[in-house]
Amino acid sequence: MRSERVVENLNRALGGLLDADPNTYLLGEDLADPYGGAFKATKGLSSRYPGQVLSTPISESAVVGVAGGLALAGNKAIVEVMFSDFVTLAFDQIVNFASKSVTMYGQWVPIRLIVRCPTGGRRGYGPTHSQSLQKHFMGVPGLSLYELSPFRDSLATFHEMIASGGPCLFFEDKVLYTSRMYLNGVVDDLFSFDHLDARGTVARVWADDGDDPDCVLICPGGLVHRAVSAARSMLIEDELTCQILVPAKLYPFDFEPVLPLLRQSRLICVVEDSTAGGTWGADLAHAIHGLLWGRLGRPVRLVHARDSVIPAAAHLERSVLVQDSTIRRAVKESLANA
Template identity: 30%
Template sequence: MREITYLEAIRESMSQEMRSNEDVFIMGEDIGIYGGAFGLTNGMIEEFGPERVRNTPISESAISGCAVGAAMTGMRPILEIQFSDFIVIAMDNIVNQAAKMRYMFGGKAKVPMVVRLPSGSGAGFAAQHSQSLEAWMAHIPGLKIVQPSTAYDAKGLMKAAINDDNPVLFYEHKMLYNTKNEVPEEEYEIPLGKADIKKEGSDITIVSTAMMVSRSLEAAAELEKEGISVEVIDPRTLVPLDTETILESVKKTSRVLVAYEAVKRGGYGAEIASMIAESEIFDYLDAPIRRLGGVPTPIPYNPELEKAAVPQVQDIIEECRTLMNK
């Protein structure tokens, strides 16, 4: 099977949906001829034209409001926000309008929109362009949260997000854009709310998201050399969350580490940890649940400090060793 990048997989999924459904269109800053901040929409304006690949003013508040209105009147907009950090400018439209309209109208109104959010650190973009704010958004009822870690997942999850009748926030880690793996050319859909076991193991479960999935797999390979068998679970979607897959894994291994890039305090890993602690699986644990997240500081510009601010492979290895010694 061919290999394509994470970036190409998202573009391909959006293009396939736009070819099959005229209600789907893209809007955002510099997404036309320029191809977006990361080049993800390169070539799309040539195929679909400026009516369906719409350049917008530099106003996240304005373009998010347009997306909500378009979605409520039957369209399926895909809104690109150049950096996920800028979602804070669009909070009223997303949190108080998009997330609540279907409920407030008793299901008679739908808001089928996708908000694409390049997120995460590692590219040297500093404090205002490198955050991981997904836990903040996951707190809001009415929003679905997607966080793919591979090109294969990104393509299938994007299709599901576009076809969902609810607002979906689609977090794309910037450092994954150029990673490659096997992706079918044909269309396929990965249901929202279905986790994936990226690696099977028997001693420790690592539940990790986005960039932390590949780091967890790298750590697992090193730990295998020490005789520690690690199972890596990728939730793929935070809302809805596949609790069954996570709990079954923890029941098998009896030890769990939740690893995520966002600041540890208040991060989504706390939700996963509390879900496990409140479940019937708690009695199967042989050690306390451990969380590994970022330090409580804005992301530094300096590359060495930037790396120190978020978990790296060695940090995961050390946490797993600690778990095995409990």
């Protein structure tokens, strides 16, 4: 039997949360049946949990604020922002209310708020419906960033976010929705996966489980297919071994489970879809340089989108966003430089 699609897994996770606790709410635009959300992640949920799943007006700021109020009153609140680009409209509520309220009153105030952000391009939606805005939310005290992964049951990630007691953004790559979850350690005929920690927060993909890979790619869930494709080409055509690390939690980043592998690699490369400048990868690279200074053979390599808006036309969009070929070229270039 084929594994479920990522969006089906997500839907099941959301249903599980709503089912387990009647004080869990899910709010957003066009969530209710029969529509079931722009990407169908909420399909069936408003029928099963009518009082808990609320379709809202087009009002991102107020909707995240209402969810913040529900969380303040002790509930668990999940918001779906239809396209992550629109989360900018709720920036004040996320940064100045939900995140700060956890600590700014001189006492620990739990705010169990998750803002789901369908993110990324490669669907031709153009400059205001294709962005990856993770970097804009880094370094906000009290705020954690997570990303959907085909290697981890979303319910586990939701439980982790809720247990944190603070607000979280959950970035969900839109192309990933329709792909399949990876199960039983199998990625494809060449590649396998496992997890570096018991909770499954960091997945590792490899073809050759040996020590000393030529490269470790660190990438969020949305980059997995491109990273695996790049690793495959490099293995077959360039005889380079890559291992891929896929963390479910992007920020704050926990280096402990990944450090042993990073120490052994000739090259560390961080891959993401955000535009150039002030990236997640830059933050990770700085930390890795500090942690492994003196052991690194070369600087951490960053791969990200160009400093550009994301065009609508497919050929133009491809020229801006990270492709498997972009990753392969960057890795080979860095390894060629001693």
